[in-house]
Amino acid sequence: MSDDSTLGDLASATVVVTAGRPPATPNQPLNVPVVLTSTYTASDFAPQPGDLGYGRWGNPTWTALEDTVGALEGGPALAFGSGMAAISAVFALVPLGGTVVIPDTPYSGTSQLARELEAAGRIRVRPVPQADTEAVLAALDGADLIVLESPSNPMMDVADLPTILAAARQGGVLSAVDNTFATPLLQQPLSLGAHLVVHAATKYLSGHSDVLLGIVVTEPDPENDLYGRLLGHRTINGAIPGPMEAWLALRGMRTLAVRIERASANAAELARRLGDHPAVSQVRYPGLSSHPGHQRALAQMRGFGAMLSFELVGQSAEQAERVCANVRLWTHTTSLGGVESTLERRRRHGGESVLVPESLIRLSVGIEDVDDLWNDLQQALEAAVL
Numbered sequence: 001m002s003d004d005s006t007l008g009d010l011a012s013a014t015v016v017v018t019a020g021r022p023p024a025t026p027n028q029p030l031n032v033p034v035v036l037t038s039t040y041t042a043s044d045f046a047p048q049p050g051d052l053g054y055g056r057w058g059n060p061t062w063t064a065l066e067d068t069v070g071a072l073e074g075g076p077a078l079a080f081g082s083g084m085a086a087i088s089a090v091f092a093l094v095p096l097g098g099t100v101v102i103p104d105t106p107y108s109g110t111s112q113l114a115r116e117l118e119a120a121g122r123i124r125v126r127p128v129p130q131a132d133t134e135a136v137l138a139a140l141d142g143a144d145l146i147v148l149e150s151p152s153n154p155m156m157d158v159a160d161l162p163t164i165l166a167a168a169r170q171g172g173v174l175s176a177v178d179n180t181f182a183t184p185l186l187q188q189p190l191s192l193g194a195h196l197v198v199h200a201a202t203k204y205l206s207g208h209s210d211v212l213l214g215i216v217v218t219e220p221d222p223e224n225d226l227y228g229r230l231l232g233h234r235t236i237n238g239a240i241p242g243p244m245e246a247w248l249a250l251r252g253m254r255t256l257a258v259r260i261e262r263a264s265a266n267a268a269e270l271a272r273r274l275g276d277h278p279a280v281s282q283v284r285y286p287g288l289s290s291h292p293g294h295q296r297a298l299a300q301m302r303g304f305g306a307m308l309s310f311e312l313v314g315q316s317a318e319q320a321e322r323v324c325a326n327v328r329l330w331t332h333t334t335s336l337g338g339v340e341s342t343l344e345r346r347r348r349h350g351g352e353s354v355l356v357p358e359s360l361i362r363l364s365v366g367i368e369d370v371d372d373l374w375n376d377l378q379q380a381l382e383a384a385v386l
């Protein structure tokens with residue numbers, strides 16, 4: 001982690017370890033435990049602000065996680081039952097018939113949700129290539145919400161966040177950035193001008209492939225009360241996390257800085273080696289100077305993360321499937337962001353955009369030894385393609 005990754009006077013690598021802890025009290029737990037309860041003993045009179053009351057209204061284990069993510073992103077956070085529950089809550093802020101600008105190749109669940117809301121007459125959707133800043137700025141006209149995802153899943157597109165978010169703010173367009181791939185350690189969208197940040201905390205924040213969880217962080221804004229509106233949505237729609245999941249996510253977050261540092265270093269090395277491999281036609285990793293978003297990423301991120309994609313010479317879906325089938329150390333699986341390295345041909349999912357190349361394989365690089373990872377990937381490529 002670079003020295004400038006500070007929040008107030010503490011570096012983010014410290015905040016991930018220390019935030020959300022109760023005051024140090026003799027003989028009390030160091031961290032907030034899992035609070036498993038559906039209800040709380042009532043206060044004497046009518047419920048007071050801050051009362052927990054009922055398990056759908058609040059939970060101390062959620063609060064510890066929310067305080068930690070909030071401290072890292074720079075605004076109050078709300079935990080949801082999954083990344084999609086968090087994204088649904090953001091879409092629910094749009095007035096009936098409102099227009100939402102989305103990337104043309106975001107996470108497939110996001111585009112599927114947008115299309116379903118459009119088919120139901122709830123919103124209108126404007127998909128844009130988010131790396132094309134002029135196209136995005138033109139699409140903002142008359143929009144109610146823009147959702148960006150940078151770097152994006154699985155195309156690794158990098159949007160010009162400061163330019164787009166400033167224009168959205170000036171035009172009165174609400175903005176949300178899906179920060180799942182970068183994590184708040186590498187990118188803080190609120191400081192770049194976003195109103196909202198979304199996470200599939202299922203991925204890097206939790207980090208061990210054992211939890212589904214979502215987060216929305218809002219800018220601190222008493223006027224629009226985005227936090228209050230999202231809290232109201234979560235409570236009445238029941239889009240709440242389980243206390244055990246929140247506890248596991250916070251436990252995972254305690255090692256986020258070391259995981260990201262190690263996994264990013266592995267990813268950078270694998271991107272370089274894949275770029276030199278004769279079976280590979282293109283590597284998409286913002287850390288490569290050949291990536292079209294490299295300069296942008298340098299300007300708005302503190303590192304390039306541990307996600308990357310590559311395509312095969314010949315663009316064969318069958319060969320890409322064989323690469324995924326031939327790995328032994330890597331795991332062929334969907335999802336991402338765990339300590340273990342995983343890979344997937346994204347077009348195997350019917351819901352994936354046709355703009356994603358058939359042979360594109362997405363890598364979620366873990367924290368194993370980089371030479372072991374390379375040797376396995378290399379043998380899988382050679383057995384399938386060469």
Ligand SMILES: Cc1ncc(COP(=O)(O)O)c(C=O)c1O
Nearest residue numbers: 082083084107153180200202213
């Ligand atoms: C970038 C991104 N956003 C959101 C989601 C949805 O998260 P969840 O699966 O926790 O609902 C995913 C899931 O893969 C994702 O990759």
